[in-house]
Amino acid sequence: MSTRTTCPYCGVGCGVVATVAENGVSVAGDSAHPANYGRLCVKGAALGETTGLAGRLLAPQVDDQTVSWQTALDTAGERLNAIISEFGPQAVAFYASGQLLTEDYYAANKLMKGFIGAANIDTNSRLCMSSAVTGYKRAFGADVVPCSYEDIEKSDLLVLVGSNAAWTHPVLYQRIVQAKHDNPALKVVVIDPRVTATCAIADLHLPLAPGSDTALFVGLLNMIAAGTGSLVDFEEGDAALAAAHEWPPEVVATFCALPRDVVTTFYDWFITAPRAMTLFTMGINQSSSGSDKCNAIINVHLASGKFARPGCGPFSLTGQPNAMGGREVGGLATQLAAHMNFEAADLARVARFWGTERLAQTPGLMAVDLFAAIGRGEVKAVWIMGTNPAVSLPDSHAVCAALAACPLVIVSEVVADTDTSRYAHIRFPALAWGEKNGTVTNSERRISRQRAFLPPPGEAKADWWIIAQIAQRLGFGPAFAWQHPHEIFSEHAALSGFENNGMRAFDISELARLTLEEWDRLEPHQWSVTPEALRRGWRSSGHLRTVPVSPVRAMAQPTTLYPLLLNSGRIRDQWHTMTRTGTVARLMQHIAEPVVEISPADAARFSLCEGDLVHISSPRGVMVARARIHHGQREGELFTPMHWNHCFARQGKVNVLVAPVCDPHSGQPESKQTAVRIAAWQPGWQGELYAREMPELPADLYWVRKATDGAFHFTLAGSGDAVAWLTTWCQTKGWEMQTVRAGTVRNLLAWDNGQLMLGWWSDTRLPVIAHDVISQAFITAPATAQARHNLLAGQSPSCSPAPGRTVCSCYSVGENAIHAAIAAGCDSTAALGNALRCGTNCGSCLPELKALLSEAANEPRRAQGVAFEFGKQFFPG
Structure with missing residues (x-):
C-alpha cells in the first residue's frame, strides 16, 4: 500500500510516496508534488530505514517508572496546576519544534497563550529563522516570504548567501543546477567564508570575512542609489540611504576582506540583472545582528525594484519541515496566532475567537532567555515537545544545569533516550513520522499533508491529543474538545480569516470549509501573496519600509588565548541532533564522527595532521573532533558540524563552546562565530569496536557511536591497556577469544558457538580496515581458521582494495x-x-x-x- 505524504527534514517540503510491504517501508519522491517533482536527497530516500521501533519511547513514564496514560496525564496536570497556583502562569513554559505538525503547534500555542495565560512558548525555530521573521515584518509589516521555488527558473541572477544549499537543501540546489543547465545565461553568486559544495555551480564566489555580510549589502544599496536616485517611495528611505552612503566599494572590500574588483563585479551583476533573487538561511540569521543582515538584503531588493515580480525577491529558506507552519500558528513567543501581534486590536480579536479571558497580553520569553530563566528558578515547569535543547541551544552546559535543577520537566518525544529526555520527570511517547496525520508548510508558503501510513506503536499518541488531555486536566476542556486533527486545522484556518478583510497577509480561511474527506485529499496548497499586496505591504501607512542598517562585526572576535573563529553548521547526510538519521547505517558512511575543518596554514601553525584527534575549547567548554585539512577553509577559521551529542559521541557537542549571545531584535543566537583554540590530542591508542551486544564503555574513554547493520559500532580512543576491559567483559559473557599483539597493534575477536560477537582493532592511529568486511563477518562468520586469522589481522579476504571514504x-x-x-x-x-x-x-x-x-x-x-x-x-x- 502506498501513501502520499511529506518529508520530515528540511524546509524544502518534498512530497514523498511511502510504500509499506512485508519487508519494510520504501520511500520514493512524489513526482506530482511541486516542491520536488519526484526528486529526493539521500536523507529523504533513506526515510524508510528510520521507521523501525528500536530505541522508541513506547509508554508514558513518570519519575523513570512506566505508568498508564491516565496516571501520566493526571500527574502532569496536578504538578502543573500546583506550580501555576503557587507561582502564577509565568512560571510555566513550553518549548516546541519545527518538527511538530501545524495542528500540534496550534494546540500548544492555544493552551499556553490563550488559557494558561503566559506567552512563554517558544520553539527551536528561534534558532533558525527568527531573524528572517523580524526582517520581513520590519519591511513588509508581516512575516511574508515573497518568493516561490518557480522563481528560480525565471531569474537572471541567483545569490546564495549564508547557505550551503547543496548539503542543507539538496533538492532545491538540484533545481538551481537544472535551471542553470537549461539557461546558461543564469548567473549564480555564492557568498560564504568557506568554499562549500554549493560553490560547485558558482560563477562568482565571495569568501568574505565571517559576519561581514551586512556591509556587502549596505554597500550594494549605496551603489543602487547612486544609479537610481532616492528611495522616496519607502518609509525610512532617506535614513537607509544615509547609512549606506558611508559604504563605498573600497570600504566594503576592506571590511569584508575581499578584493575590490570582486565586490564591484557582484554589484554590477546585481544592478544590471533584470531579475535577481537572494536566497539566505542560517549563515545570515544566526548572528547577533541577524535581523539587520536580513533587512540589508531586503533593502537592496526594494531599492532596485527586484521584488514582487517573477524571478525576484529576498527568499529566506527555512531549515525545518514546519518552521513556517509554526510561524503561522504563533509558535514564537513574540507573536500571536495567525501572524497577529501583541497589539490591542489583535489581542482582543484572538481572545474573542478563542473565547478566553486569560489571553497573554505581552510577549513571552524567547528560547535562550527562557532557559536562562529556568536556570534562575523563575520558570519552574517546562514542557519540551519534539526537540533537543540540551544539544541545540548555545552554552549547553548551562542549559543542562538548568534542566537538572528545574522542578518539573515534561518531554514529549519519539525516542527513549536523548540528551534532553535524561532530565525529564514525565515522558510522553509521541507519534513519529509515518504515524502522524496533519499538515506542514514549507519555505515557499506551501501547505502539504503529512499522512499516516503506519499504525501507532505501543502507546504512542499524537502531540495534539496529549496537549488537549492536559488542557482538560487544567480546567480548559471545552476549548480543546477536538477529536481529529482536521478539526484543529479548520479552526486554525478560520482564525486566519477572522476579521481579516485583507488587512493581514496570512489568510487561508477558504480551507476552513474543507470536509474531513476533502482535507484527507488536500493537494499541496500555497497560500497567496499577490504582487499588488507585496508592493503595498501590510503596514498601517500602506508603505513598505527600508531599514537603516549600520554594519557591525560579530560579537565573537579572536584573542590571544582563543585565536580562531569557529563556524558550525549542517552536513549532507545528518539531521539536527541525529535522533533519526544517526540510526541509519548508510547515512553514517559520508561523515561518521565529529570533524573539524582547518586550513593548511592553520594545520601547520598548530602542528596538526589530517586525521588527528583535536581538542577545541572556548571559555565555556571543550569538544573533541577529528581534523580535516580543507583548502577551502579561510585561515584563522574552523568549521565543525552541529549534529553530534552525548548519545552519539563523548565530547562531540559544539554548543558547549558557543556563548548565548543573541540578536537584540529577534532573540536568535550567534551560532556561527565562536572564539576558540585548538590543540592536538594524542591518545595512547585508537580503535574500532564492533559488538553484537551493547558494550559497557569505561567512563574515561573517548567514543563515537556509528550506525552499522548487524552490530554496535564505536570508534574509541584512550590510554592504558586497550584490551584489558574488553577481555574482562568477554570473560563475563563466556565468549571464546582470539587476540593478537604486534608492536602497537592490539586486536581481539570474540566468538560464541561459531558466531562473531565482538571485534576490536586498535593502533596508535586509526586502523585501516574495510568496514564492509567486518559487517559481513557479523552476518556470515568466517568459516575457516585462516579466514578468522585474516579477520583478526584486519585483512580483507579478497584482494579488492578498501572502498575508502x-x-x-x-x-x-x-x-x-x-x-x-x-x-x-x-x-x-x-x-x-x-x-x-x-x-x-x-x-x-x-x-x-x-x-x-x-x-x-x-x-x-x-x-x-x-x-x-x-x-x-x-x-x-
Whole structure:
C-alpha cells in the first residue's frame, strides 16, 4: 500500500510516496508534488530505514517508572496546576519544534497563550529563522516570504548567501543546477567564508570575512542609489540611504576582506540583472545582528525594484519541515496566532475567537532567555515537545544545569533516550513520522499533508491529543474538545480569516470549509501573496519600509588565548541532533564522527595532521573532533558540524563552546562565530569496536557511536591497556577469544558457538580496515581458521582494495573506487555515474565528484573571487 505524504527534514517540503510491504517501508519522491517533482536527497530516500521501533519511547513514564496514560496525564496536570497556583502562569513554559505538525503547534500555542495565560512558548525555530521573521515584518509589516521555488527558473541572477544549499537543501540546489543547465545565461553568486559544495555551480564566489555580510549589502544599496536616485517611495528611505552612503566599494572590500574588483563585479551583476533573487538561511540569521543582515538584503531588493515580480525577491529558506507552519500558528513567543501581534486590536480579536479571558497580553520569553530563566528558578515547569535543547541551544552546559535543577520537566518525544529526555520527570511517547496525520508548510508558503501510513506503536499518541488531555486536566476542556486533527486545522484556518478583510497577509480561511474527506485529499496548497499586496505591504501607512542598517562585526572576535573563529553548521547526510538519521547505517558512511575543518596554514601553525584527534575549547567548554585539512577553509577559521551529542559521541557537542549571545531584535543566537583554540590530542591508542551486544564503555574513554547493520559500532580512543576491559567483559559473557599483539597493534575477536560477537582493532592511529568486511563477518562468520586469522589481522579476504571514504551514500560508492574509475578514463560526473552509479540518484554527491575530477586533472585551485566555470557534466546520463 502506498501513501502520499511529506518529508520530515528540511524546509524544502518534498512530497514523498511511502510504500509499506512485508519487508519494510520504501520511500520514493512524489513526482506530482511541486516542491520536488519526484526528486529526493539521500536523507529523504533513506526515510524508510528510520521507521523501525528500536530505541522508541513506547509508554508514558513518570519519575523513570512506566505508568498508564491516565496516571501520566493526571500527574502532569496536578504538578502543573500546583506550580501555576503557587507561582502564577509565568512560571510555566513550553518549548516546541519545527518538527511538530501545524495542528500540534496550534494546540500548544492555544493552551499556553490563550488559557494558561503566559506567552512563554517558544520553539527551536528561534534558532533558525527568527531573524528572517523580524526582517520581513520590519519591511513588509508581516512575516511574508515573497518568493516561490518557480522563481528560480525565471531569474537572471541567483545569490546564495549564508547557505550551503547543496548539503542543507539538496533538492532545491538540484533545481538551481537544472535551471542553470537549461539557461546558461543564469548567473549564480555564492557568498560564504568557506568554499562549500554549493560553490560547485558558482560563477562568482565571495569568501568574505565571517559576519561581514551586512556591509556587502549596505554597500550594494549605496551603489543602487547612486544609479537610481532616492528611495522616496519607502518609509525610512532617506535614513537607509544615509547609512549606506558611508559604504563605498573600497570600504566594503576592506571590511569584508575581499578584493575590490570582486565586490564591484557582484554589484554590477546585481544592478544590471533584470531579475535577481537572494536566497539566505542560517549563515545570515544566526548572528547577533541577524535581523539587520536580513533587512540589508531586503533593502537592496526594494531599492532596485527586484521584488514582487517573477524571478525576484529576498527568499529566506527555512531549515525545518514546519518552521513556517509554526510561524503561522504563533509558535514564537513574540507573536500571536495567525501572524497577529501583541497589539490591542489583535489581542482582543484572538481572545474573542478563542473565547478566553486569560489571553497573554505581552510577549513571552524567547528560547535562550527562557532557559536562562529556568536556570534562575523563575520558570519552574517546562514542557519540551519534539526537540533537543540540551544539544541545540548555545552554552549547553548551562542549559543542562538548568534542566537538572528545574522542578518539573515534561518531554514529549519519539525516542527513549536523548540528551534532553535524561532530565525529564514525565515522558510522553509521541507519534513519529509515518504515524502522524496533519499538515506542514514549507519555505515557499506551501501547505502539504503529512499522512499516516503506519499504525501507532505501543502507546504512542499524537502531540495534539496529549496537549488537549492536559488542557482538560487544567480546567480548559471545552476549548480543546477536538477529536481529529482536521478539526484543529479548520479552526486554525478560520482564525486566519477572522476579521481579516485583507488587512493581514496570512489568510487561508477558504480551507476552513474543507470536509474531513476533502482535507484527507488536500493537494499541496500555497497560500497567496499577490504582487499588488507585496508592493503595498501590510503596514498601517500602506508603505513598505527600508531599514537603516549600520554594519557591525560579530560579537565573537579572536584573542590571544582563543585565536580562531569557529563556524558550525549542517552536513549532507545528518539531521539536527541525529535522533533519526544517526540510526541509519548508510547515512553514517559520508561523515561518521565529529570533524573539524582547518586550513593548511592553520594545520601547520598548530602542528596538526589530517586525521588527528583535536581538542577545541572556548571559555565555556571543550569538544573533541577529528581534523580535516580543507583548502577551502579561510585561515584563522574552523568549521565543525552541529549534529553530534552525548548519545552519539563523548565530547562531540559544539554548543558547549558557543556563548548565548543573541540578536537584540529577534532573540536568535550567534551560532556561527565562536572564539576558540585548538590543540592536538594524542591518545595512547585508537580503535574500532564492533559488538553484537551493547558494550559497557569505561567512563574515561573517548567514543563515537556509528550506525552499522548487524552490530554496535564505536570508534574509541584512550590510554592504558586497550584490551584489558574488553577481555574482562568477554570473560563475563563466556565468549571464546582470539587476540593478537604486534608492536602497537592490539586486536581481539570474540566468538560464541561459531558466531562473531565482538571485534576490536586498535593502533596508535586509526586502523585501516574495510568496514564492509567486518559487517559481513557479523552476518556470515568466517568459516575457516585462516579466514578468522585474516579477520583478526584486519585483512580483507579478497584482494579488492578498501572502498575508502564514502562519497555517494545512495549507492555506497567510496573515494578509492572513484579514483580508480577516473584513472580508467571516466572524465565527467556522467561517466562516473555510468560506471559506478554515483551521482545518479539524489545528486547530493555531485559537487564532491566534480572536485575529485578537478583534483585528478590537476586543475589549479580557484583564487578567491575568481569566476567559476559551469559545466554540463553535472548531469549524469
